[in-house]
Amino acid sequence: MRHLTREPESVLAVRDLLEDVLRPMGVTDGCRNELAVAVSEACTNAVVHARGSDLYRFSAGFDPQWCHVEVADWGVGVDPRRHRGEAPMPPPGAQGGRGLPLMRAFTDHLTLGPTSPTGLTVSLVKRLRYAGDPRPA
Numbered sequence: 682m683r684h685l686t687r688e689p690e691s692v693l694a695v696r697d698l699l700e701d702v703l704r705p706m707g708v709t710d711g712c713r714n715e716l717a718v719a720v721s722e723a724c725t726n727a728v729v730h731a732r733g734s735d736l737y738r739f740s741a742g743f744d745p746q747w748c749h750v751e752v753a754d755w756g757v758g759v760d761p762r763r764h765r766g767e768a769p770m771p772p773p774g775a776q777g778g779r780g781l782p783l784m785r786a787f788t789d790h791l792t793l794g795p796t797s798p799t800g801l802t803v804s805l806v807k808r809l810r811y812a813g814d815p816r817p818a
Contacts, residue, residue: 731756
């Protein structure tokens with residue numbers, strides 16, 4: 682678990698950390714890229730929307746089949762009761778609104794919940810794929 686400052690550079694640090702863990706495990710480029718997009722969106726939401734807090738929390742757990750990621754903030758910005766990860770992709774040209782649809786598209790499971798006393802916790806689960814894996818890439 683890491684506590685990160687709500688700065689854009691922290692998103693790149695999280696992506697680098699995931700790459701440093703998943704590449705040596707032999708996880709496919711496609712799977713790593715999908716996870717990187719989903720996690721980047723979750724972290725970017727914390728950086729951009731979690732007003733009132735300077736930090737957010739990132740944690741990740743890995744086993745041979747799954748990656749579990751949690752991004753939590755304590756700010757005021759996104760109400761998890763209004764956004765259950767079911768938002769549609771906005772039309773071309775729209776500004777913003779792509780984060781939740783991308784997280785949903787690139788993971789196997791997305792959960793949004795409250796962080797006490799305020800804030801949002803985004804939980805992402807991704808099945809890991811390896812070269813030669815018979816499951817679809």
